[in-house]
Amino acid sequence: MLGIMKCSVLATVITFASFLSMEIVLGIPLDCANLKNDVVPNIISRQNWHARQPVERELLEVTPTPYVVIHHGGEPKYCYDEKTCSAIVRQYQNFHIDDRHWFDIGYSFVIGEDGNVYEGRGWDYVGAHAPGYNTQSIGICIIGDFSSKCFIVQSILKVRIECCGSYNVTKHSSSSSQSTMMEKLITVLLMLASCQVFGDVLEDHNIPVRPNIISRSNWGARAPKSQLQNLAVNPPPYVVIHHSATDGCTTQAICQARVRSFQNYHMDEKNWTDIGYNFVVGEDGNVYEGRGWDKHGAHSKPYNSKSIGICIIGNFVDHNPNTAAINATQDLIAYGTTIGKIKEQYTLLGHSQTAATSCPGKSLYKLIQTWPGWSSI
Numbered sequence: 067m068l069g070i071m072k073c074s075v076l077a078t079v080i081t082f083a084s085f086l087s088m089e090i091v092l093g094i095p096l097d098c099a100n101l102k103n104d105v106v107p108n109i110i111s112r113q114n115w116h117a118r119q120p121v122e123r124e125l126l127e128v129t130p131t132p133y134v135v136i137h138h139g140g141e142p143k144y145c146y147d148e149k150t151c152s153a154i155v156r157q158y159q160n161f162h163i164d165d166r167h168w169f170d171i172g173y174s175f176v177i178g179e180d181g182n183v184y185e186g187r188g189w190d191y192v193g194a195h196a197p198g199y200n201t202q203s204i205g206i207c208i209i210g211d212f213s214s215k216c217f218i219v220q221s222i223l224k225v226r227i228e229c230c231g232s233y234n235v236t237k238h239s240s241s242s243s244q245s246t247m248m249e250k251l252i253t254v255l256l257m258l259a260s261c262q263v264f265g266d267v268l269e270d271h272n273i274p275v276r277p278n279i280i281s282r283s284n285w286g287a288r289a290p291k292s293q294l295q296n297l298a299v300n301p302p303p304y305v306v307i308h309h310s311a312t313d314g315c316t317t318q319a320i321c322q323a324r325v326r327s328f329q330n331y332h333m334d335e336k337n338w339t340d341i342g343y344n345f346v347v348g349e350d351g352n353v354y355e356g357r358g359w360d361k362h363g364a365h366s367k368p369y370n371s372k373s374i375g376i377c378i379i380g381n382f383v384d385h386n387p388n389t390a391a392i393n394a395t396q397d398l399i400a401y402g403t404t405i406g407k408i409k410e411q412y413t414l415l416g417h418s419q420t421a422a423t424s425c426p427g428k429s430l431y432k433l434i435q436t437w438p439g440w441s442s443i
């Protein structure tokens with residue numbers, strides 16, 4: 067059966083994994099005893115593929131992790147030797163750090179069609195690859211775009227696993243050099259999955275879009291009056307939605323002028339350290355960085371130390387924000403959970419739930435009650 071798979075690595079992994087999820091094992095032993103003496107994949111260390119230092123790292127709280135999430139690179143770049151694969155892994159890392167503003171390459175490991183496994187965040191650290199699962203999974207990305215080239219693929223396959231051993235992987239021994247790429251990959255999966263694989267879990271994962279975040283310098287923010295305090299609880303378990311109760315805006319020029327006026331009002335009239343919100347969203351579809359992630363806000367006592375406060379520009383008493391603003395807000399929240407800046411099981415609130423106020427406006431308040439995470443507390 068394995069012989070008919072012509073669609074290279076991902077198909078192998080996916081097919082293999084999906085067979086596993088159906089508990090068909092293809093004659094490959096799944097018990098630990100067999101694994102331990104079996105082929106060990108060749109893991110190329112970060113040093114060897116010339117990784118950049120991570121910006122920050124967060125230890126996984128639960129190891130071994132109960133999930134493995136399989137990804138593909140999603141772009142038609144392929145590699146069949148260590149040099150080329152290393153270069154692609156570096157591109158992934160650059161993209162994740164520089165464009166997505168993640169701490170590091172998002173994946174725990176990356177696999178090339180050269181048969182090597184490239185160490186990403188590795189076994190012990192939280193990844194950024196699958197919202198809702200980052201703190202409880204190992205994320206493996208296969209270099210290449212296998213969305214149309216292969217069958218089954220939905221870009222991500224989630225395999226529920228239960229582990230019975232440690233995940234220590236040693237450097238490959240010479241005995242592994244003759245193993246085929248497929249065997250190596252299967253071994254990787256097996257090592258990850260360790261003993262028992264169960265569950266028929268094959269579902270789509272929507273990786274959130276990173277919204278377009280306009281930095282403080284780009285909207286012309288003033289410096290805070292003094293250093294901002296960090297959140298007391300981070301990642302924060304709450305997201306609080308506000309409206310500005312002003313006119314809306316549909317262009318960046320006007321939206322950022324509004325954001326500057328909010329900042330002036332908060333700093334000069336209210337005498338706060340800085341603009342009160344962590345982020346502001348415009349109907350131009352942009353997100354404007356306020357105090358940003360990690361920072362104690364000034365928007366909804368007594369939640370300022372444990373929430374991200376998001377203000378949508380406009381007055382939403384009798385109408386809703388436009389689709390661009392709604393999408394940007396929802397993307398921002400989902401993105402925040404992906405990068406570990408909002409607790410994955412967060413509670414969404416309207417400002418009026420935390421204080422006697424009409425904010426975020428009747429209409430918007432009704433709308434957010436349909437969004438993920440909203441709770442009547």
Ligand SMILES: [Zn+2]
Pocket residue numbers: 307308309365417423425426
């Ligand atoms: Zn408010």
